[in-house]
Amino acid sequence: MRIGLEIEVSRIGYVLHRNGMNPVTSAAAEAKEDLKEVVFTVRSDPPFIAESSFKVDGLASGSRIDLREHMKISLDPSLLISAADAVPCRVTLEASLDDGSVESEFCDTEVLPFEFWPGFECPDLIASFVTPNSEGLTEIRSSASDILKEWGMDPSLEGYQGDRDRVAAIAAAVYVAIQRLNVNYVVAPAGFETSGQRVRLPDVVVSSKEGTCLDMAVLYCSALESIRINTFVFLFKGHACAGFWLVDEHMADVVSVDSSAITRLIRNHDACAVECTSMCSPGNTPFDDACKAALERLDDADSFISAIDVRKARTSISPLPTRRFENGIWTVDRDEADGSNAAPRSVGHVYEDVEDRALTRVDLWKRDLLDTTSRNPLVNMKVGAKAVPLLVSDAASFKDRFSEGGQFSIMPKPQDWNGSKTYEERPFETEAYIGNYGKAYQDEVARGWLRTPLSEGETTASLKSIYRLYKKEMEESGCNSLFVTVGVLRWFEEKGGRIPRYSPLILIPAELVKKQKGYSVVRYDEETVFNVTLAEKLRQEYEITIPGIDPLPVDEGGVNVDRITQTVRRCIEGQEGWEVLDGAALGVFSFSQYAMWVDIDKNIDRLRENPVVDALVSGSVYRADPDLEEDADPYGLCLTVAADGSQIKAVRAAGEGKTFVLHGPPGTGKSQTITNLITNAMYQGRTVLFVAEKRAALEVVQKRLDGIGVGNHCLELHSDKTEKSKVLEQLKRAMEPAKEYDASKLDDVLANLMSMRGRLDAYVTDLHRKREWGFSAYECISRYEAYDSSNAKDLRISPDTAMSMRAETLGELEDDLLKACQAYGIAREMCDTGALGNIHADVLAASLQFDIEEAMDDVGRAAEEVEAAGKALSGAGIPVDPKDVEASRRLLEAVCGSDGGMASNPDLENIPGKSARISALMDDVFLAARGLDPGNMGAEAAAKLRTDAETLSSLLQDAESNGWIGGMEAVRKTAADVSRYCSEAAALRTDMDKVSTQWRQDVYAFDERYDIKRNWDDANGKMLFKGGAKKKFMSDVSPVLKNPGADFDGLAGTVKLIPLVRSKLSELRRLSESIEKRSTDIEGLGARLSDASARAGAAISSAKAAGMEPSDLARAYGSAESSKEDMEKYASACERWENARDRLAEVTKTDADLSTIDSCAAFCESVRPHLGGVFDWANWNYYASKLTSQGLGSACDAIMSGMDPDAVVCSSYRSIYKTMINI
DSSP: OOEEEEEEEOOBOHHHHHTTOOSEEEEEEEESSOBSOEEEEEEEESSSBOOEEEEESOBOTTOEEEGGGTOOOOBOHHHHHHOOSOEEEEEEEEEEOTTSOEEEEEEEEEEOOTTEEOGGGSGGGGGGGOOTTOTTHHHHHHHHHHHHHHTTSOOOOOTTSSOHHHHHHHHHHHHHHHHTTOOEEOOOOTTHHHHOEEOOOHHHHHHHOEEOHHHHHHHHHHHHHTTTOOEEEEEETTEEEEEEESSSOOOSSSEEOOHHHHHHHHHTTSEEEEOGGGGSTTOOOOHHHHHHHHHHHHHOTTTEEEEEEHHHHTTTOOOOOOEEEETTEEEEOOOTTOOTTOOOOOOOOOOOOOOOOOOOHHHHHHHHTSOOSTTSTTTSOOSSSSEEEEOOSOHHHHHHHHHTOOOEEEEOOOTTOOOHHHHHHSTTOHHHHOGGGHHHHHHHHHTTEEEOSSOHHHHHHHHHHHHHHHHHHHHHHSOOOEEEEEEEEEEOSSTTOSSOEEEEEEEEEEEEEEOSSSEEEEEOSSOOEEOHHHHHHHHHHHOOOOOSOSSOOEETTEEOHHHHHHHHHHHTTTOTTOEEEEEEEEEEOOOTTHHHHHHHHHHHHHHTTSHHHHHHHHTOOOOOOOOOOOOOOOTTSOOOSOOOHHHHHHHHHHHTTOOOOOOOOTTSSHHHHHHHHHHHHHHTTOOOOOOOSSHHHHHHHHHHHHHTTOGGGOOOOSOTTOOHHHHHHHHHHHTSOOOOOOGGGHHHHHHHHHHHHHHHHHHHHHHTOOOTTSOOHHHHHHHHHHSOOSSOOOOOOOHHHHHHOOHHHHHHHHHHHHHHHHHHHHHHHHSOTTTTTTOOOOOOOTTHHHHHHHHHHHHHHHHHHHHHHHHHHHHTTOOOOTTOHHHHHHHHHHHHHSOHHHHTOTTGGGHHHHHHHHHHHHHHHHHHHTTOOTTTOOHHHHHHHHHHHHHHHHHHHHHHHHTSOOOOHHHHHHHHHHHHHHHHHHHHHHHHHHHHTTBOTTHHHHHHHHOHHHHHHHHHHOSSSHHHHHHHHHHHHGGGBSOTTOOSGGGHHHHHHHHHHHHHHHHHHHHHHHHHHTHHHHHHHHHHHHHHHHHHHHHHHHHHHTTOOHHHHHHHHHHHGGGHHHHHHHHHHHHHHHHHHHHHHHHHTOOSOOSSHHHHHHHHHHHGGGGGGHHHHHHHHHHHHHHHHTTOHHHHHHHHTTOOHHHHHHHHHHHHHHHHHHO
16 A cells, blocks of 8 residues: 555534535545655545545655645535435545555445434534524514513514513513414434434424424524524533523623533523423413523533524524425525625725835934844734734724723634634734634624634633733833734745744734733723834834834824835835734733833923933033032031942032933942932932832832931832822821931041041952953953843853953954854854764864765775674674674684683583582582591481582582593592492481480490390300399390390390491491591692683683673684684774774764764764765864863853854853952
């Protein structure tokens, strides 16, 4: 199979065709090999789906394509209309390949009858069966009107023109009208809510007088919708009922699964639910009881499935048309909503070009404060924490609605919205992905709803972040940074670029209001402005000037959006891919100098009241003040906090009304000086305005003023949002008595200050002392502050690096850093930096690429020689690895350096173990055999010793037969003697036990002197005086008898055994002595065993170090003698490969693994395709090496992380000076 196909199809029905739903839920193809041209065809049998084909030019092997994007599925409505019962249908997907072969896949489904609702598969399609134009509803509406008249009410059915009670009365009249039809209830099929069911349309229910719960709900909703009342269909497990809105509203989504949301609407008297089976015969349930029963069912959350809002569904789901049987065929009425012949809308007004006014100095200042980098969302807007798109179909009309005021609730994307995929690709091009939401947009905006293309969780997260940033900016700077944007410019940084950037055009100030659930946005009372940051970026970087935006053109609705967008379109003509699009968004747009920009924009006239500022604005010459006084005498000044000489000079100059700039690094007492400036001016009866960029700076001075008792004389005016009550409260505190001071202590304080001045001067002197690197600490601080900190980061600079810097070194450093950034940028464009990352060559030789390629070729040829020589050795029985030179060398060393006798022994692997076992048994056997006494040896000890001796003898014989040790006859004989000794001693033990029953232990020594058996025989054999002989015998042996009174005849058995046992004991003692005499032979064997074990162990270790089994070593050793020439060739080839490998490593200066032929080949294979850019990479390595040698490796890391070159320079210099300051 050259291509794999997949297709899945849902059930097919006219209701799906009616609402434009694609029955093909998934279709995909996966190429198993490269294919040039594939034609895909979709058909069905029966032909409910019209056959269609499309071609794909080519598919790469392993690629997968989603075919649904290319399919144009067309259902045959005539066949679907005539479907009376479910019809099996097979949908086939075919792929015709370039060689003429055809692959196919099919999916079996069924075609549903015309009036079949598919259930949970598409729950919202139940709205299609609510048909307000059914002819049978005329009778119901007429009856309902009569019923209202019966109740004494206005009989007109006017929908929502009355109040809630009027709507409920109309719905109740319809309920009673249906009751009077006497419809018979039919039980719904089990599980209809899951698998679906046929739905009796209103005409059928009215004519047939029967219906299920779902039929009745559809009938009731159809009747109410025909009189413009918005309805629900509620689905439960095994049941359905209906509901309606008491106000002209609808839900945010078509399908809701939250029953509590419905019950809240009902209990708030915004909606009502009705049990529709109560309308069936006998029809005696009052309307109120039916409503109560439906509410009780809704309270059972376990049985509730979903609610379908029919009014909301109408934006995408149309009612089924009336089906008629005419001339033998089924037809449907023409759709009156078909807009195919509608007149086109206006193309809009075309505006003439306008002339722009010249830019003033103030305009240029304001623009200099703008951040035109891609980090600024005003230049490069992104969805997320700072901005969220809004689903708006007409930006100009939306601007008019929003500018009129009123709150708009921000809601997540609609449930049935079909523009998600386009949104993901083009997030701010609203007009491209508004999709089917365009029908519902006007209605929802009119209700004060704004949608985003994000999910509920994403919308909440983005709005939460935007709200926090907006509030923080407002609190810190008093400036509103939240805007609703209208119009968007899609642009690209480079010609032919693929990544679009989006910039807002028109910024409408807005305010975000946090609600109990969600957020609302409302117009903020400030002027709408054009995105001057974008205008400045276009002017600076693309030489595009946008005229007519200051002030913005207006029409009767406010800012003229169409004119602005037309102007921008004309300005960007010639920019490939650039376009002005209809879109809207909500976002926080600010930057570090935004507050200053706002100050200049709003207060330039007041600022020009200052002669210095006015001179700067007008370009005229400002006459500077004469030199400031050098007098640092504190007398005559009101100094409320400690001050040094330079600070006292500043206070005196300010008191004299002179203009100057006071500057100094952090911690040098600027806030203390400002405090003294203010108190001294107050002492002189002046009023002081203290302005700071951030509120925190105000608060520092405020706390100092509070601490010295003049805080009550300060009025906070940091924001135009300051409340009147707070201002009055501050004025009240100012009228309270001030803190009193003891003036007598002033002289002591001044004296103390004078004594401290010397120490402070010494500190200042040290602050300005030149250090060994050529700068003072003060200069380092000044230089540190001189570099932009907005994009700078702290880099790791060691104290040694900082101390090694000199003025000339620092002067050259910026050039090196910029060249390094440029080199890395070129390298990143010209080559794959990831592939060349292991190459550290930094010699800028023109032949570098040739040298590397030559070294790679040499390595390749040498590797081929090694592999050929290795295969020859392997064929000769020496198992070398041709691709692992190091491992092969270890193998050859193991073969050539091993003990020949051991290496060739087939039992090599077992020799150490057997040797250890023999040595252990020798120690156990011969140690136990020394000093053996047969008279004292127990049966168990004898058995164990005999077993060990026999095992030892067997092992010795095995070792000798395997040839790894010899000369063991004496030891084996000794082991055999021990075994025999144990056997005979065990046998003798039985006779000794019998003797011991009657005789004492020393009977055998007594027998040597007395010969018990002979004397017993003599006494027993006498014919005369036999009794006396026996008594004499018993008297003689009584010392060794256990029982001296024993019977003479009873000793007969043991008397015979005594000489036999005594003889055997003597024999065994002689055998034991013989064993002890052979100890020398045993000790000699132990030493030889140790030697054999050591030799075998060394051979085994060599084999394992070479990656061989010991058994392989024997075979390899046997082959080595006949393969000496091949081994020499292999060794020479290995040496040549290692030399070539070392040459490659030297040329590339790589840190990659080149230890094996495979790893070396892999390195060459990964690097060779990218060697075209190796010179550029070496250029980067040169600068990286230079910077690293200077201790600036962290700067190299920053460059490779993608940091902007200016930011790299700022970060490097700031980090160096910071380290110098801290040394």
